[in-house]
Amino acid sequence: GENVEQHPSTLSVQEGDSAVIKCTYSDSASNYFPWYKQELGKRPQLIIDIRSNVGEKKDQRIAVTLNKTAKHFSLHITETQPEDSAVYFCAARMGANNLFFGTGTRLTVIP
Amino acid sequence: DTGVSQDPRHKITKRGQNVTFRCDPISEHNRLYWYRQTLGQGPEFLTYFQNEAQLEKSRLLSDRFSAERPKGSFSTLEIQRTEQGDSAMYLCASSRGQGKLDYGYTFGSGTRLTVV
Numbered sequence: 695g696e697n698v699e700q701h702p703s704t705l706s707v708q709e710g711d712s713a714v715i716k717c718t719y720s721d722s723a724s725n726y727f728p729w730y731k732q733e734l735g736k737r738p739q740l741i742i743d744i745r746s747n748v749g750e751k752k753d754q755r756i757a758v759t760l761n762k763t764a765k766h767f768s769l770h771i772t773e774t775q776p777e778d779s780a781v782y783f784c785a786a787r788m789g790a791n792n793l794f795f796g797t798g799t800r801l802t803v804i805p
Numbered sequence: 806d807t808g809v810s811q812d813p814r815h816k817i818t819k820r821g822q823n824v825t826f827r828c829d830p831i832s833e834h835n836r837l838y839w840y841r842q843t844l845g846q847g848p849e850f851l852t853y854f855q856n857e858a859q860l861e862k863s864r865l866l867s868d869r870f871s872a873e874r875p876k877g878s879f880s881t882l883e884i885q886r887t888e889q890g891d892s893a894m895y896l897c898a899s900s901r902g903q904g905k906l907d908y909g910y911t912f913g914s915g916t917r918l919t920v921v
Binding site: 698700726728730736737738739740743783785787791792793794795796797798 | 838845846847848849850853861896907909910911912913914915
């Protein structure tokens, strides 16, 4: 199956700075890469996703980049705010199969 | 329809007891997934249904675990003879898809199981 690695496990940034979280995947057939935000005690919520036919996608302060050759993808959050503090998970999926998740990054935005 | 619903939200059970959880997906979603999440970890895949057919099961799903989706709508996950290692958050997710095309998961709030 797919193996997804995520780094860093914790990340602290000052409010207004940018945050970058990186993931690598093992199966070159994976073609869908979502990112989820999970606040304490709550469900994971999809914040952005990218498919393998696209190299970059942006939604306001959030962007995701995908490098298929290197099999890695990254989440970029600009102008961070305290409400961005949460655990972020990357995931990868091949076709219609289940998602494989990374181990998560705990982001803390310091006011 | 307000999303994926899971019941109960919390369950405390004694070791050796059986437990059953329910998941009601978003009504138009044909795909349903069960995941398990322990503290500090990402969700781990357990099993997946497309309509009423169980298409994939993880090696994590021992013979004490069984899942059903009898009419292609709600699903149940049963754990028999619970062990302390079963303590986790059990997440259900649903999606709409056809073939290789899928529109992304929506997760429920989960059932937190504590085995004492």
